[in-house]
Amino acid sequence: xxxxxxxxxxxxxxxxxxxxxxxxxxxxxxxxxxxxxxxxxxxxxxxxxxxxxxxxxxxxxxxxxxxxxxxxxxxxxxxxxxxxxxxxxxxxxxxxxxxxxxxxxxxxxxxxxxxxxxxxxxxxxxxxxxxxxxxxxxxxxxxxxxxxxxxxxxxxxxxxxxxxxxxxxxxxxxxxxxxxxxxxxxxxxxxxxxxxxxxxxxxxxxxxxxxxxxxxxxxxxxxxxxxxx
Amino acid sequence: xxxxxxxxxxxxxxxxxxxxxxxxxxxxxxxxxxxxxxxxxxxxxxxxxxxxxxxxxxxxxxxxxxxxxxxxxxxxxxxxxxxxxxxxxxxxxxxxxxxxxxxxxxxxxxxxxxxxxxxxxxxxxxxxxxxxxxxxxxxxxxxxxxxxxxxxxxxxxxxxxxxxxxxxxxxxxxxxxxxxxxxxxxxxxxxxxxxxxxxxxxxxxxxxxxxxxxxxxxxxxxxxxxxxx
Numbered sequence: 001x002x003x004x005x006x007x008x009x010x011x012x013x014x015x016x017x018x019x020x021x022x023x024x025x026x027x028x029x030x031x032x033x034x035x036x037x038x039x040x041x042x043x044x045x046x047x048x049x050x051x052x053x054x055x056x057x058x059x060x061x062x063x064x065x066x067x068x069x070x071x072x073x074x075x076x077x078x079x080x081x082x083x084x085x086x087x088x089x090x091x092x093x094x095x096x097x098x099x100x101x102x103x104x105x106x107x108x109x110x111x112x113x114x115x116x117x118x119x120x121x122x123x124x125x126x127x128x129x130x131x132x133x134x135x136x137x138x139x140x141x142x143x144x145x146x147x148x149x150x151x152x153x154x155x156x157x158x159x160x161x162x163x164x165x166x167x168x169x170x171x172x173x174x175x176x177x178x179x180x181x182x183x184x185x186x187x188x189x190x191x192x193x194x195x196x197x198x199x200x201x202x203x204x205x206x207x208x209x210x211x212x213x214x215x216x217x218x219x220x221x222x223x224x225x226x227x228x229x
Numbered sequence: 230x231x232x233x234x235x236x237x238x239x240x241x242x243x244x245x246x247x248x249x250x251x252x253x254x255x256x257x258x259x260x261x262x263x264x265x266x267x268x269x270x271x272x273x274x275x276x277x278x279x280x281x282x283x284x285x286x287x288x289x290x291x292x293x294x295x296x297x298x299x300x301x302x303x304x305x306x307x308x309x310x311x312x313x314x315x316x317x318x319x320x321x322x323x324x325x326x327x328x329x330x331x332x333x334x335x336x337x338x339x340x341x342x343x344x345x346x347x348x349x350x351x352x353x354x355x356x357x358x359x360x361x362x363x364x365x366x367x368x369x370x371x372x373x374x375x376x377x378x379x380x381x382x383x384x385x386x387x388x389x390x391x392x393x394x395x396x397x398x399x400x401x402x403x404x405x406x407x408x409x410x411x412x413x414x415x416x417x418x419x420x421x422x423x424x425x426x427x428x429x430x431x432x433x434x435x436x437x438x439x440x441x442x443x444x445x446x447x448x449x450x451x452x453x454x455x456x457x458x
Contacts (some may be wrong), residue, residue, distance in 0.1 A: 003340040021360060033358075060298065060299070063294075063295075064292040066289065066292075066336055066339075067339060069289065070289070070336075070339050070340050070343050071343060072339075072342065092381055097339075097381070098338070098339040098343055098380075099335055099338045099339045099342060099376070099379060099380060100339070101379065102334075102338065102339075102375065102376075102379055103332075103335040103336060103339060105331075105335075106328055106331040106332040106334075106335045107295055108334065109297075109327070109328045109331065110295075110299050110301075110328045110329070110331075110455055111299050111327075113301065113327040114300060114301035114327055133378070133379055133380055133381060133382070134379040134380070136378065136379075138378045139379040140380070141376040141377065141378075142371070142374045142375040142377075142378045143375045143379070145374070145375075146331065146368060146372045146374075146375050147331075149365065149367045149368040149370075149371045150328060150330065150362055150363040150368035150371070150372070151327070151328060151362055151363070152321055152325075152363075153362070161347040177319040198335060212299075215456065
């Protein structure tokens, strides 16, 4: 029997590839979180499209409106402008949603404990990516220890981050090798119809496809060349 | 200036005493979580009564309906019977809500990071209590480390558990010394009008008052003597 795993599935490029990797060896249950982000509806649509593609019945969609209420991020607070990308900027970007991944992982653990799943799979990426502190493996290691101490002694759940050391170009290559359905995904922070091509998330994604030498199949309002950025 | 702290305030005896201790030295922000538990409305009423008593304006009430959806607990699933208490039983009771405290702490950290609070105060009790794995100091230590690794480098939030080593009788004594408003609290897992006196939570509470030699001011349907249980 395959191991059972809960996959955090935002509906973006990274979670799509993590899902394609996970589908090779696990029985899947997919978790999606709405947290009042600007493109909530579009991401939810991508989530269900991916779940359909991978024929996963077990789906849990959770609403975390409190992350919008709490604010502190340009992703959930319309009065904080969403900046145009600057891939050379360092530090934590304004789109950081405070401790978002811990909120999502906690739900995933509650569900995994009831499902008796042994793994939570997360498409987090540490380098060449967001600068979010809760996307580092160090954080996932610490959270894994919190799971071990905070659940039933018979419960052992690991946090698997299969692409955490990949560059975006490597993620694209990995996805191609697994026939990951890139066309079903959504990454733009700003728009829900045609990706803007100018926010951090679009820029990182486009750069990954450009370096990999592959056309990104989703529609963009503009496709700047980020390959040398 | 006082340190700013977020207090997890369920509205029960333990959180009331933790709140009374916290109020001595902190500017407070109070977090309450509805998670589809049987006595949700009564606990919310107790929360606001306590917040009024301590004159705290900053209140955040969060709905975690997903914990009910996920289930796995007699507290949130009406088809799992809520057992009569057996204070000599060991192991994890059916009222355990999988990884509930991590879900609540994650929200508290998100809020604390935006408020620039330095502490999260939790009225968790390790001994003479619930048998919940996520009420042990070992878990809070692990979670504190997850906070340190998963937030901005300038953010340092400690999890303070002022009554974690107390017995229920000591909690009652501590609360008396601080004039904690016991009459405003609610602990029963089963009823919302008159406490049943027979669930685990009522039994632990009544035993605490009985050993402390003090009358519990809230109404009970029955008050068995648990002092020697």
